[in-house]
Amino acid sequence: MPTILIVLLPFSAGYFLSYLYRTVNSVIGSDLVTDIGLSAADIGLLTSVYLLTFALFQIPLGVMLDRFGPRRVNAVLLLIAAAGATIFAVGEDRSTLVAGRAMIGLGVSACLMSSFKVITQWYPQDRWPVCNAVILAAGGLGAVAGTAPVEWALSVTDWRGVFLVLAAVTVSISLIIFTVVPDRQEGVSKSSLREQLHEMGMVYRSPAFRALAPLAISATAANLAIQGLWAGPWLRDVAGLDRDGVVGVLAILNIGLLLGVVLTGIVAAAARRLSLTLGQLLGAYTVAFCILQGLIVAEAPISPAALWFLFGFLSYGMIYSYPMLAGHFPLAFAGRANTAINLVAFIGGFGAQFGIGVIIDQFDNPSPETYVAEAYAAAFGALLVLQVAAYLWFLINYRRSRPDTRDSATAQST
Secondary structure (H helix, E strand, O other): OHHHHHHHHHHHHHHHHHHHHHHOHHHHHHHHHHHHHOOHHHHHHHHHHHHHHHHHOHHHHHHHHHHHOHHHHHHHHHHHHHHHHHHHHHOOOHHHHHHHHHHHHHHOOOHHHHHHHHHHHHOOHHHHHHHHHHHHHHHHHHHHHOOHHHHHHHHHOOHHHHHHHHHHHHHHHHHHHHHHOOOOOOOOOOOOHHHHHHHHHHHHHOHHHHHHHHHHHHHHHHHHHHHHHHHHHHHHHOOOOOHHHHHHHHHHHHHHHHHHHHHHHHHHHHHHHOOOOHHHHHHHHHHHHHHHHHHHHOOOOOOHHHHHHHHHHHOOHHHHHHHHHHOOOOHHHHHHHHHHHHHHHHHHHHHHHHHHHHHHHOOOOOEOOEOOHHHHHHHHHHHHHHHHHHHHHHHHHHHHHOOOOOOOOOOOOO
């Protein structure tokens, strides 16, 4: 119980904020379009630059986590996120908003990876699935907070006020992590910086990484790009919902995400008893997620609430790729192995979130704020094709990577 209060909860609060920042534009996006005058490509770029800076920092982040520990790294980076939120709140043009959003992405880039790292330091391996599920559930709560609660806040203030409050909360959580969480040296690498960078190269050159990377890029891209921005406009333009209806379904989507991330830990524990591997779990989630996206692209006659609940529920299957890759390396590589997957995943998210806006702009849309159904079908369908191709690549190549015996449901699972 003491470590839950002084270790797990502070890091959970950081990941809660990370996901709230990631999803908030799905609600305030139309306000940004109106107030600043943005196109679909602009709002895609503005939202996705968070993912780009997040991704580009993963290589130095992995080295920093293994070298300096998660407590210091996460606390310092959260202050950068707070500064970015402040800049975003006062921005008057696209460039300023992009700069603020980029700083937010950089600042929260350690929230999940530092949590995974601190769990390996403080808890025995048989507790990792439960602890990781707690962190992921906090992110799911952040996603939920980025919908209806943000919409309520907009009735009290505007989007600028929302971001000023977020900046203050971010500073508070940074201080809590730095002052409350004890320091711990277990799992901190003693290698030189040169040796650490060489070891990171080993991760990127490994057959396991090459097998997992395309699937991590494409599946995470669909999750981040659609759930983080484009689900809201789809509900407005294709499902024909008003603003309250859109916010309600987005909340349902994120409740599905919350339940789904908790289920990943439960499924992994059950799979251990059935001698199923994480690769088999990843494959099952991928197939189900692709089928669900196919129904969305085809505008299947199913309730939007049901479709998007399932989207959130199935969208976190790629979380199994982190322990799958980490299982090929010693424990001191954990930060760099996890950030290797995070790097390619979030680069995919950036490309997809921006690319969907570019594809949508190619169609004859009725106005700068509304888009035709065919535009969404083309953009979402392109992502689906990439995921199917990546899954086939994974099936062909992962078995050749000679996975470590820890690549089973007895590993850290989620």
